[in-house]
Amino acid sequence: MSEMHELFLTCPKGLEGLLADEAGVLGLAEVRQSTSAIRGRASLETAYRLCLWSRLANRVLLVVSRFAMGNADELYQGVHAVDWADHLAPSGTLAVEFSGHGSGIDNTHFGALKVKDAIVDRLRSASGERPSIDKLNPDLRVHLRLDRGQAVLSLDLSGHSLHQRGYRLQQGAAPLKENLAAAILVRAGWPRIAAEGGALADPMCGVGTFLIEAAMMAADIAPNLARERWGFSAWLGHVPALWRKLHSEAQQRAEAGLTRPPLWIRGYEADPRLIQPARNNIERAGLSAWVKVYQGEVATFEPRPDQNQKGLVVCNPPYGQRLGDEASLLYLYQNLGERLRQGCLNWQAAVFTAAPDLGKRMGIRSHKQYAFWNGALACKLLLIDVVPTQFVTGERTERSHAHEHSDTGQGTAGEHPPAPAPAAPARLSEGGQMFYNRLQKNHRQLAKWARREQVECYRVYDADMPEYAVAVDLYRYWVHVQEYAAPRSIDPEKAQARLFDALAAIPQALGVDPRHVVVKRRERQGGTRQYERQGREGRFLEVSEGGVRLLVNLGDYLDTGLFLDHRPLRLRLQQEAAGKRFLNLFCYTGTATVHAAKGGARSSTSVDLSHTYLDWARRNLSLNGFSDKHRLEQGDGLAWLEENRETFDLIFVDPPTFSNSKRMEGVFDVQRDHVRLIDLAMARLAEGGVLYFSNNFRRFVLDASLLQRYQVEEISASTRPMDFARNDKIHRAWRITAR
Structure with a gap:
């Protein structure tokens, strides 16, 4: 009977049960599970078979010794006691990995050094020859795991991690490891579906990992058949004839599998930059006849090879890490759910996500959920039967029309994919329907005013219903959504659900392309947070207002570069600026300056x-042709006024509520410092000149002493535009002149 060895197989957290089942089928006996690993007993032949055929393991470790240890000396003695001449020649190369702590070993580097020293000292020859260290491709990779005072010393038979199949030399931004992708396919029932001749489609395939793993399963290809170097390749205990026999059998199975008619396996990817890397990976895996990839948005995905074909849709939607990702991800999940309902009836679906709340927005109930880990990120695998009894019906089902400015063109390559189908609107919850009704009513009322006044950018909703605490602004054919931070008394999950309700309703109520919705969260904040860069897309949109052209950026900053509530005040400046010297203090993006220039300001x-x-x-x-006679200066507003001796006929001062920028001395507080600020500005005001002072601090109180020194008129109501009529605290403004 073949000698039996103790084996440890490591795997990603959450895959232990699946790996235990797989290893049992491959011959591992007495299987037991632990965190991120299983163990059992097997012959060397089974150990080789596990290396070759395990789709789920990271490493196959052959235990050579177990011993109790209480300190570093006992660690050295336990390793030194092994007859290393059975495993490695004195001239060979070595790498040591150490995990765990305790028994006086709190540093894994120190532990690895003690293991290495013990092996080298045991193998050092009479002539002084000793193994050298090679961390990349050693002849022998040794692993020692310290577990509650016991050392488990093993040889790594796999070498590099088994998830590295060799086909994926090009990858996207956040790819799944191959063994995690394989585990998801196993949980989703793909081996059974493939055996029945079913199809597989991935509507967000990236560089094709799901597709390739699925094809390898269907074609009976050992996942590591193409690997050339193993952890046992130079091991002195290696039995080459036994390995050649197993490898030859696997090769014959793969050849037989590839001669069968290929299953229908297709991937779709919106990012054109990933199409060629995906095809390269598929070609390296030898599966070009089995797997095809097309460029296409999720909203156009329709996998049916024919009306009677059934199969599995599997995907790993992006998780979203950047500001504003909530909107794009919500619409992505909604589009995915809509395409499943319309194009994949009676199929099965497996959606792997770190955002299960978004999974609920697909409009299809999952019948099973499994917990997985993608690295340190907790994820869920949602298994779905795409049948009408699982569909979540909503109150609103009519189709909305995308805005005329939306761009939905796409390119394809290779085989022609199915014809694109327009996405239907999301089904709205009861709360979403309420939000939709209010938003549509507001828009209907304001749209007529906006057309009459030639206003392109305006607010259509501002927390009108307290439970939907968002502000919604239209910028031509884009929508900018700001979510106000919920009070601590509100359940964060409920707040998130309400945000998703609102985001689902917005494109339908306003008739915009869902891809043109940007969402941000506005916290109570001080300093320069509102001005800090939030993203790096650098995408600017040109809008018009009062005969001037302005650039806004909806994605990179908390604010957009255009304060909509100050529109009437900017227009007033334009009307009064002719022939005047204009000063714009705390100018932000200079929109008031452009208006003054348009009105004929002398400088x-x-x-x-x-x-x-x-x-x-x-x-x-520059966009408006006003580059001459208009000076831009970098500086703190208060300090600049103290140093400057020029006079101006028209001054606009709109300071922040609070600022503590590193570029300024001290801290600016508008309530505390406004008297000094206005006094300094009035000192720069020419005879007969006008100063406009405004701020957005809701509790602001103008100091009474200013009324005694200057002619002060509050103009807040007359500078509040119609789209902010519901918010009488959006800003306060005053017209100030000399007495």
């Missing part, structure tokens, strides 16, 4: 602390 000076916003202001001026 202007715009001051801001941010180089980024001054550059933005420069672009706004």
Whole structure:
């Protein structure tokens, strides 16, 4: 009878049960599970078979010794006691991996050094020859795991991790490891579906990992058949004839599998940059006849090879890490659910996600959920039967029309994919329907006013219903959504669900392309948080207002570069600016300066602390042909006023509520510092000049002493536009002149 060895197989967390089942089928006996690993007993032949055929393991470790240890000396003695001449020649190369701590070993590097020293000392020859260290491709990779005072010393038969199949030399931004993808396919029942001749489609295939793993299963290809170097390749205990026999059998099975008619396995990917890397990976795996990849959005995905074909849809939607990802991810999941309902009836679906709440937005109930880990990220695998009894019906089902400016073109390559189908609107919950009704009513009322006044950018909703605490602004054919932070008394899950309700309703109520919705979260904040960069897309949209052209950026900053509530005040400045010297203090992106220039200002000076916003202001001026006679200066507003001795006929001061920028001395507080600020600005005001002062601090109180020194008129109501009529605290504004 063949000698039996103790084996440890490691795997990603959450795969232990699946790996135990797989290893049992491959011959591992007495299987027991532990965290991220299983163990059992097997012959060397079974150990080789596990290396070759395990789709789920990371490593196959052959235990050579177990011993109790209480300190570093006992660790050295236990390793030294092994007859290493049975495993490695003195001239060979060695790598040591150490895991665990305790028994006086709290540093894995120190533990690895003690193991290495013991092996080297045992193998050192009479002539002084000793193994050298090679961390990349050693002849022998040794692993020692310290577990509650016991050392488990093993040889790594796999070498590099078994998830590295060799076909994926090109990968996307966040690819699944191959063994995790294989585990998802196993949980989703793909081996059974493939055996029945079923199809497989991945509507977000990236570089094709699911597709390749699925095809390898269907074609009976050992996952590591193409691997050339193993952890046992130079091991002195290796039996080459036994390995050649197993490898030859696997090769014959693969050849037989590839001669069968290929199953229908297709991937679709929206990012054109990933199409060729996916095809390259498929070709390296030798599966070009089995797997095809097309470019296409999820909304156009329709996998049916024919009306009678059934199969599995599997995908790993993006998780979303950046500001504003909620909107794009919500619509992605909604589109996925809609395509499943319309194009995959009676199929099965497996959606692997780190955002199960978004999974609920697909409009199809899952019948099973499994917990998995993708690295340190907790995930769920949602298994779905795409049948009408599982569909979540909603109150609203009519189709909405995408805005005329939306761009939905796409390219394809290779075989022609199914014809694109327009996405139907999401089914709305009861709360979503309420939000839809209010938003549509507001839009209907404001749209007429906006057309009459030639206003392209305006607010259509501002927390009108307290439970839906968002602000919704239209910027031509884009929508900018700001979610107000919920009070601590509100359940975060309920707040998130309400946000998703609102986001589902917005494209339908406003008739915009869902891809043109950007969402941000607005917290109570001080300092310069509102001005800090949030993203790096650098995408600017040109809009018009009062005869001027302005650039807004909806994605990269908390604010967009255009304060919509100040529109009437900017127009007033335009009307009064003819022939005047204009000062714009705390100028932000210079929109008020552009209006003053449009109104015929003789000259202007715009001051801001941010180089980024001054550059933005420069672009706004240039866009309107106003580059001459309009000066931009970087500086703190208060300090600039103290140092400057020029006079101006028209001054606009709109300071932040609070600022503690590193570029300024001290801290600016508008309530505390506004008297000094206005006094300094009035000192720069020419005879007969006008100063407009505004701020957005809701509890702001103008100091009474200013009323005694200057002629002060509050103009807040007359500078509040119609789209902000519901919010009488959006800003306060005053017209100030000399007495």
